[in-house]
Amino acid sequence: MAIYSEDDFLMLSGIQHMAFCERQWALIHIEQVWSENVRTVEGKHLHERTDDPFEDESRKTLRVVRAMPLVSHTLGLRGIADVVEFYQSKEYEAGKVCRLEDRTGWWRPAPVEYKRGRPKRDDRDAVQLCAQAMALEEMMQVSVVSGFLFYGQTKHRESIAIDATLRQHTVALTQRMHQLFREGITPKAKKGKHCSQCSLVEQCQPYWMTQHRSVEAYLARMCCVEEEDR
Amino acid sequence: MRRLLNTLYVTMPDAYLACDGENVLIKAQDEIKFRIPVHNLEGIVCFGFAGASPKLMYLCCERGVALSFLTGYGKFMGRVTGNVSGNVLLRRTQYRWSDDNNTAVRLSRRFIAAKIMNSRAVLHRVLRDHPEAVDQDSLRRAIQLLAGMPKRLEQAKDGDAVRGIEGEAARLYFTHFNELLLSQKDDFQIADRNRRPPTDRMNALLSFLYTLLTHESVAALESVGLDPQVGFLHRDRPGRPSLALDIMEELRPHFADRLAVTLVNRNQISAKGFVIKENGTVLMDDDTRKAVLTAWQKRKQEEIVHPYLEIKIPLGLIPYVQAMLLARYMRGDLEDYPPFFWK
Ligand code: SF4
Numbered sequence: 001m002a003i004y005s006e007d008d009f010l011m012l013s014g015i016q017h018m019a020f021c022e023r024q025w026a027l028i029h030i031e032q033v034w035s036e037n038v039r040t041v042e043g044k045h046l047h048e049r050t051d052d053p054f055e056d057e058s059r060k061t062l063r064v065v066r067a068m069p070l071v072s073h074t075l076g077l078r079g080i081a082d083v084v085e086f087y088q089s090k091e092y093e094a095g096k097v098c099r100l101e102d103r104t105g106w107w108r109p110a111p112v113e114y115k116r117g118r119p120k121r122d123d124r125d126a127v128q129l130c131a132q133a134m135a136l137e138e139m140m141q142v143s144v145v146s147g148f149l150f151y152g153q154t155k156h157r158e159s160i161a162i163d164a165t166l167r168q169h170t171v172a173l174t175q176r177m178h179q180l181f182r183e184g185i186t187p188k189a190k191k192g193k194h195c196s197q198c199s200l201v202e203q204c205q206p207y208w209m210t211q212h213r214s215v216e217a218y219l220a221r222m223c224c225v226e227e228e229d230r
Numbered sequence: 231m232r233r234l235l236n237t238l239y240v241t242m243p244d245a246y247l248a249c250d251g252e253n254v255l256i257k258a259q260d261e262i263k264f265r266i267p268v269h270n271l272e273g274i275v276c277f278g279f280a281g282a283s284p285k286l287m288y289l290c291c292e293r294g295v296a297l298s299f300l301t302g303y304g305k306f307m308g309r310v311t312g313n314v315s316g317n318v319l320l321r322r323t324q325y326r327w328s329d330d331n332n333t334a335v336r337l338s339r340r341f342i343a344a345k346i347m348n349s350r351a352v353l354h355r356v357l358r359d360h361p362e363a364v365d366q367d368s369l370r371r372a373i374q375l376l377a378g379m380p381k382r383l384e385q386a387k388d389g390d391a392v393r394g395i396e397g398e399a400a401r402l403y404f405t406h407f408n409e410l411l412l413s414q415k416d417d418f419q420i421a422d423r424n425r426r427p428p429t430d431r432m433n434a435l436l437s438f439l440y441t442l443l444t445h446e447s448v449a450a451l452e453s454v455g456l457d458p459q460v461g462f463l464h465r466d467r468p469g470r471p472s473l474a475l476d477i478m479e480e481l482r483p484h485f486a487d488r489l490a491v492t493l494v495n496r497n498q499i500s501a502k503g504f505v506i507k508e509n510g511t512v513l514m515d516d517d518t519r520k521a522v523l524t525a526w527q528k529r530k531q532e533e534i535v536h537p538y539l540e541i542k543i544p545l546g547l548i549p550y551v552q553a554m555l556l557a558r559y560m561r562g563d564l565e566d567y568p569p570f571f572w573k
Contacts, residue, residue: 031317031455184319186561202233205554215566218538222571223343223380 004076010177012070012079015131018173019124024200025177026186033203061088063100063107072135075174081132083112085148098142109136111147118153123169125149126160130170133162234530234544235272237446239523240280241516243302247274247282249289271295273449275442277519278302282310296449306441309448317455323560324473328460331388337476337567338392338463343380344480344569345396349403350376351572352483356410364409372406389463396479403483407432410491417501418494427511431504432490434512435522439486440478442526443549447474447481450549454557477552484572485545489529498525538568 010029017025027033063086071078086107089097097106111132115125126149133144150157160166180187189195189206198204238254240247246257254271256264268289273296276282282297287310290297298309327333350373357369379399386392404423411418420432428434448471451458461472463479493499503518514522530546543551552570559567 031320033455184317186317188563213538213540215538215564215568218568219340219343219566222537222573223347 003073004178005073006071006078008076008178009071009078010076010174010181012072012075012077012131012135013128014177015077015170015173016124016128018177019122019127019169021190021194021198022176022180022187023189023204023206024198026180027200027204029177030181030184030186033200062086063088063103070132070135070139072131072138074138075131075134075171076178077131077135077174079132079135081111081136082114084132084136085110085112095143096145098140109140109142109144111136111144112150112157113147114150114152116152118151119149119156119158123166126166127170127173129160130162130166131174134167134170234546236266236270237273237275237527237530238266238271239527240274240276241278241520241523243278243280245276245280247276247280247286249283249286254286254289268293268295273298273445275300275445294453296445296452298445298448300441300445306444309445311452320455320557320560321457321460324456324460327560328462328466334462335386335388335392338389339383339386340567340569341463341476341479342392342396342399343383344571345482346376346379346383346399348480348483348570348572349399349487352410352488353403353406355488360412363412369406369409372402375402389465392463407487410495412495413497414494414501429510429512431501431512432494434504434514435490435493435499436486438514438519438522439490439526440482442523443478443481443485444471444474446546447471447478447549447553450553451477451556453550454553456553456557456560477549477556480552480569480571481549484570485529485548489525493522493525537571537573 014025014029017028065084065086066082068081068084069078070081086100086109088103089106089108092106093108097108100107111129113125113129113132119125129147129149133147136142137144144162146159146161148157148159179185189204191206195201195204195206238256240256242256242258242263244258245263248255248257249268250265252268253265254268254274255262271293274290275298277300279302280299287297289295290310296309296311299307301307327337353369353373353376356364357366357373376399379395383392383395386395400423404420407420408415418432418435419430420436421430423433423436428437448458451471451473456473458471458474460466461474461476464470464472464475466472499518499521503515503521505513505515507513530544532545533542534545534548535542536548536551538555539551548570555564556567558564
């Protein structure tokens with residue numbers, strides 16, 4: 001697998017856009033199209049943390065780390081995990097646990113990603129979590145077997161297995177992100193159901209380009225003067 | 231389609247712009263005169279010496295609100311822009327195309343063909359609606375000559391050739407411009423099109439409307455990630471928004487010229503609202519400027535069917551749509567640029 005240099009790093013959180021729609025990802029990350037909806041997503045998580053009924057930072061066997069910077073050289077991604085939880089392990093398990101700077105014992109990390117809305121039909125939230133897990137693995141030299149998605153709307157916390165299928169999809173999406181970024185390509189709109197829930201539908205205008213009108217015919221029509229005009 | 235948001239025009243010379251959270255405030259003598267949430271705004275245009283707090287500028291940059299400063303007479307001085315939109319690859323294409331004669335000429339032809347046809351449509355409209363009030367023969371002849379120009383334009387090999395035809399069309403059009411006036415004919419006669427400084431009322435009015443259109447075109451180009459300073463027909467000159475001037479060519483007749491004529495014909499402005507200086511230059515007074523701004527804002531709300539996209543949109547979005555179509559042509563989504571034709 002390729003090792004990306006820091007210069008080529010892309011935003012980890014972008015993988016959710018990529019999983020949703022390639023064009024949406026390109027509009028945000030290549031075209032840098034501005035959209036309030038997209039920009040404020042990350043900041044808004046913060047307020048919802050307090051709603052999390054599972055949160056318990058006082059436990060001796062749990063360490064909750066917020067806003068943890070993550071990088072992955074193999075995926076070429078950089079980002080920030082909302083929360084990473086470390087569970088104390090009773091015993092050493094090779095490859096599954098790691099040390100923590102300020103604590104004794106062995107710890108098992110699990111990323112937690114907070115989402116404002118509700119669970120999605122597709123796996124865009126899961127791939128983001130998976131990318132975080134893979135970055136954690138790389139940075140802490142430990143394997144991460146699962147993580148959590150917490151949904152603000154349902155106040156529900158879902159355990160997600162970081163399995164081989166999910167990892168493969170995550171890697172494939174990341175590679176496609178790098179390819180598009182390298183080549184500076186914004187894929188054309190593929191009009192679909194997802195467009196109706198897309199925060200960039202105004203900037204994308206998928207309807208304009210899919211029912212393609214010939215510019216040549218338009219120019220000819222507009223420049224030739226009809227008889228009644230004379 | 232994107233919503234058409236408001237542009238805030240600040241004409242009080244002692245105004246100070248500030249912000250309070252998500253709100254834009256206009257203060258005068260330390261009192262809050264006006265308050266509007268920033269998400270309702272597309273742009274802010276300050277006339278004269280209005281102050282603005284750095285925090286407000288920050289907010290405008292962050293939210294993609296174009297903040298422009300104009301002199302009290304409407305001359306464009308500058309603007310505050312953020313680093314929010316922009317694809318450097320798209321701009322690179324723009325620069326390459328601008329340097330490439332074939333592409334630059336091809337685009338210039340599109341802008342000017344639309345401008346000529348739109349000027350022609352303006353003349354044609356008065357001939358159709360008020361045949362009794364105009365010199366029909368001369369108008370008909372001008373309309374016919376203008377109609378023949380896009381074909382000649384296709385032969386133009388370089389920018390100078392395009393500019394030559396454009397100049398010819400503009401002379402023809404402005405020679406007949408007075409025919410459009412149905413009232414206050416004497417007071418608003420245009421001698422010829424002159425800009426700096428305007429020496430008759432119509433020129434003062436047109437210059438002012440063109441400035442408003444420039445502000446909107448610049449903002450539209452920036453919002454789609456194009457560089458408003460690098461044009462195809464207009465050459466680079468420091469401080470000149472050449473690309474904005476390019477896409478404005480096709481918009482002027484319908485957006486500015488017709489509005490100017492309407493204001494005069496409906497007596498919404500009068501000769502008394504203009505000050506003629508000792509050296510013959512003409513300036514608008516405050517009330518006239520306000521009347522023009524109000525009419526401009528109203529005009530932007532009017533709906534129109536976009537001739538290429540064939541969808542109904544407010545007129546105020548046309549600069550944005552044209553900027554977007556231009557960007558799509560540069561990105562390869564379209565095989566050519568469809569300029570705006572008004573029929
Ligand atoms: S509008 Fe549709 S095609 Fe366009 S970015 Fe959004 S989801 Fe993708």
